[in-house]
Amino acid sequence: MNDIRLGVIGLGMRSDLGELAHRPGSGSLVAAVCDRDPRALAHAEERFGARVRTTTDHHELFDAGLDGVFVLTPDHTHEQIGLDFLAAGIPVFLDKPMAITTEGCDRLLEAAREHRTPLYVGHNMRHAPVVVAMRELITRGAIGEVKAVWCRHFVGNGGDYYFKDWHADRRNTTGLLLQKGAHDIDVIHWLAGAYTRRVNAMGALTLYGGLGSRRDRSGERMIDWLSAENWPPLSQTGLAPVVDVEDLSMMQMELDNGVFASYQQCHYAPDNWRNYTVIGTEGRLENFGDTEGAEVRVWNRRSEYRAEADLVVRVHTPPGTHGGADPALVAEFLEFVREGGATVTSPVAAREAVAAGYAATMSLRDGGKAVDVDPVDPKVTAYFEHDQK
Known part of the structure; x- marks a missing residue:
């Protein structure tokens, strides 16, 4: 097998x-990298070998003989970089969220269809x-027909992950309810x-906005400041110069098949899961934990409260980042570049996730009114369901 060039x-x-x-030698190699920070490029050879091509301008890679490209830049840059490579006919792995507006996502989908360039979006949780x-x-059919889905997201590392760099500025993300x-x-x-076809949401910047310690962290990476010792949240220091995204939010969704759903997100919870x-119509399931040792429990009998479920599925987590999801995600993309075919992830689904999150953020900032x-x-959906495969 010849290595595909990435x-x-x-x-x-x-x-x-x-x-x-x-x-290299096993099917794929990184032949070129791009970053605006020369300090990041200085480590490219030790990461990807002495022959890796480096540049600060992604346009210079259009003639690098690439079979695919990973776009792993900050969210607000995804759209334009993705459009450029799609127009150049180079298959694109676009990290999530694919864009920070619904319109941006639609432009990417249409560009992929127009240029007939493969597009893949990195929703790794479909492999979790x-x-x-x-x-x-x-x-x-373990619980019958689904009627309701609830998600509580405890972002225990939120202060370090999202409030000390570009994520904290809504110009780069729209907001964390989307991001x-x-x-x-x-x-x-x-x-x-x-x-989702209708949403409403509420939330605010309830904690981090009141912290006065700010710092420009240009040239730093999150691992430079991430620490379990940064606790409790009110003791955080060195937040980004601009902090204007919500740290607490909750949204409700009406889906196009009649299912109702809700999502809650808190960035100063003590736990992270x-x-x-x-x-x-025939039961309820719930996960306890989302990494190694997690269980999915199912209740099918009518009763008062009982911790003992009728079915317990213990979940094994393979090696690799994000509970083994990232290796599976990359493997799927590489196979997609080589052979095409159906994938677990979906560009249309990725757009729909952004669209719901974007509409919810607009609702949150407009008094919680419902937004369609x-x-x-x-035509675009049909292309991704049939032609891209």
């Missing part, structure tokens, strides 16, 4: 996906073992088998 745009925290794909386990239980929530909204859609509850979410153009 590019990596953005050498920040998510560039570990490029390292997973760099297997606990999510896969819940999906399989639902698919085989962080896109993962969970996509999972909710996947478990429910439908997309997601809890999903799915209720159907328009579907993807049917």
Whole structure:
């Protein structure tokens, strides 16, 4: 098998996906990288070999003979970089969220269709073992027909993850209900088998906005300041110069198949995990934990409160980042570049997650009024369901 040649745009925290794909002699290699920070480029050779091409301008990679490219830059840059590579005919792995507005996502989908360039969006949670386990239980009818999905997201590392760099500025993300929530909204859609068509939301900057310690962290990465000792949240120091995204938010969704769903997100919880509850016509399931040792429990009998479930599925987490989801995600993208075919992730679903999160953020900032979410153009949906495969 000849190695496919890959590019990596953005050498920040998510560039570990490029390292997973760099297997010279085993099917794929990173041939070129791009980052605006020369300090990041200085380490490219030790990460990807002496022959890796480096540049600060992604346009210079159009003639690098690439078979695919990972776009792993800050969220607000995804759209334009993605459009450029799609127009150049180079298959694109676009990290989530694919864009920070619904319109931006639609432009990307239309560009992929117009240029007939493969587009893949990195929703790695569709490969997370606990999510896969819940999906399989639902698919085989363990709780009957799904009627409600609830997700509580405890972002215990929120102060370090999202309030000390570009994430804290809504110009770069729209808001964390979209940026962080896109993962969970996509999972909710996947478990429910439908997309959101109406939302309302509430939330605010309830804690971090009152902290006066600010610092420009240009040239730093999150691992430089992440520490379990940064606790309690009110003791955090060195927040980003601009902090104007919400740290507490909650949204409600009406899906196009009649399922109702809710999503809550808190960035100063003491623990760091997601809890999903799915209720159907014949029972309820819920995950306890979302990494190694997690369980999915199912209740099918009528009763008062009881901790003992009728079915317990213990979830094994394989090696690799994000509970083994990232290696599976990269493997799927590489196979998609080589062979095409159906994938677990979906560009249309990725757009629908952003659209719901974007509409919810607009609702949150406008008194919580309900907002309708328009579907993807049917011609575009048909392309991704049939032609791209």
